[in-house]
Amino acid sequence: MATSGLSGRLIPALGVLVLAGISALGGTCLGRWMKTPVPEAPPHTVGLPLPPALARWPKPDLTLILTAQQYGYLLPCGCSRPQVGGLERRYNYLATLREAGWALTPVDLGDIPQKQGPVNLSNLQGLIKYRYSMQALKKMGYAAVSLGLYEAKLKIFNILGEYALNDPEPKVLAANLANKDSEFPEQVFETTISQPPGSPIKVGITAVIGPSVAKAMKDPVAKFGPSRDAIAKSLESLVDQKVDIRVLLYQGAISGAATDASEPIAAAKAFPEIDVILCVSEEDEPPGSPLDIKHADGRITRIVRMGHKGKYVGTLGVWKKPEGLQYKYHLQDLGEQWLTPEGGLAGHPVNELMERYAKELDRADFLGKTPQSTHPFSASVPDSKPTYVGSDKCKKCHEEAYKVWEGSGHSHAWQTLADASKPSLRHKDPECIICHTVGFGYQTGFVDAGKTPKLKNVGCESCHGPSSEHLKSTSDETWHKLMNPWKAKDKQSETESKVRLQRLDQFCQTCHDMDNDVTWVNQGLAKKWPKIAHPTPKDKQ
């Protein structure tokens, strides 16, 4: 068991290296041939019921699954409940439909990776997370994905090298990528066809990068041609292939009031033969139904948006009737009803991928690879080199503060990660460690539990900064001021008090942000500060 797991993990990684070399010489066939086939996973069933809204539908002849703008969220977004989204839940939703005998064609608009790391972390994990996302989409039977600004932020060349170069599924579409054949041979396509087993409906899919997104991409290699010409050419080819439905993945947004000036609307009006357009969302939350563009001849183009961070899945049922195709839309949120049922994690394809991801971070020592910057304190006091010393050192002089801290969630924040499952090894993931330890990413800050055991958990210095200089001279007020910039003046005006609290609130939210602490809204500071308040008792001053 352990051995096969190991080879499964190592060989694809080697494959990538070998392939990168070969493709530079032209042609990827040899590389594909060299890749050891990964053994088929045993069939896995999720065993959840259809959502009530869909249980009322007659079984569709085909169902389009529409997703977009995942922004690197492999896991449900955030730390506090209720969490929404994540690839495991998306898999469970799709598997549930398939277990009910539905034929699915899933497509994704792109913006799959994150464009930056959380909390000023460098984006070391962006590409790897993209690879695991694509692997998960493959497990979910995705027919096509496209490329957006977030892919371009990591450079299209890197993105394609990370996945499409080695694996043709899901197909990457960008019909107006002008130099795809010269720069990205066999990696990017104009169209693809999907007809899942059991469905009488043949779907034709194409994708374009709209002018505004193409312009904003500033990719050093990828060059984009006019999107109109590319759509026209793709539609011609889809007509030749006698598809029943035409789907366009459109990298462009409907901005503000939905007018003809919006690129996706203009595309819909120019090409009435397009049945469905999936376009970019400017809002976090998607609209509950498609925007229907009705054409003079009675045809309809349905424009769908999916919001951000992969929290929702658009579900478009299609029925083949004598009078033509009929459509029905359902917007599904990925709430806790899509958690894997008790006992179902063994053999869960996406959970296995997430575990592999966690192990890859650990094996390649991403904690150790994270660059360390100088703490702003050094710039405030020239020639000083303050270092982190650990909360233990504060106990003897600040007993009350220590007691409060010891009893708070902060004192076991690292342990929370070490204890986590689904996936495990969260304490080896920089993107989690950054908020759950002391000084990660700063010189002398947390590196790992072995090298810096005293800096595990959120400690005094997570808030007060590296304190070695304060220990050298505990009465030095320069350091007092730097370490406690939130101190109230003896007499302060209402405005001063307000500003002080606002700054403190903002500071807490560097970690208690909207993603990771949804309970912070509505007076987060007023609710939570009392739980960790640690004033020095008057008689100690």
Ligand code: HEC
């Ligand atoms: C040897 C005793 C001693 C140790 C050890 C010590 N401090 Fe202090 N600390 C003091 C004294 C004395 C003051 C000034 C009086 C006061 O505000 O309590 C002070 C003040 C502070 C202040 C308040 C500054 C202000 O003006 O509001 C902070 C914050 C602080 N220390 C944090 C720490 C942290 C964090 C540690 C551990 C890394 C630590 N101290 C270790 C003695 C100590």
Ligand code: HEC
């Ligand atoms: C370095 C990141 C970080 C900063 C800064 C931070 N926290 Fe936290 N906080 C955490 C983490 C992580 C947890 C969860 C610990 C656990 O349960 O493992 C937490 C938990 C808490 C809890 C306990 C859980 C709860 O919601 O009741 C309180 C209270 C809290 N923080 C208050 C604050 C306040 C107030 C501030 C600002 C003064 C603050 N925190 C600043 C990271 C931080």
Ligand code: HEC
């Ligand atoms: C931006 C800062 C930040 C990042 C990054 C972060 N966390 Fe947290 N985490 C927090 C805060 C703040 C809390 C406390 C939330 C609360 O009190 O509701 C917390 C709490 C938790 C908890 C306890 C939740 C509970 O209900 O007790 C877990 C588990 C957790 N985080 C896991 C993770 C994992 C896994 C990652 C990486 C994928 C991660 N965190 C990344 C800030 C962060």
Ligand code: HEC
């Ligand atoms: C989550 C952030 C956070 C953590 C963790 C934290 N503090 Fe503080 N501490 C603050 C803030 C904010 C203030 C200022 C509050 C105010 O003046 O209203 C403060 C104030 C203080 C003061 C000045 C108290 C006074 O009477 O003016 C001392 C001393 C201090 N902290 C020491 C510590 C020590 C020692 C630890 C660890 C055992 C610690 N703090 C952990 C945020 C934190």
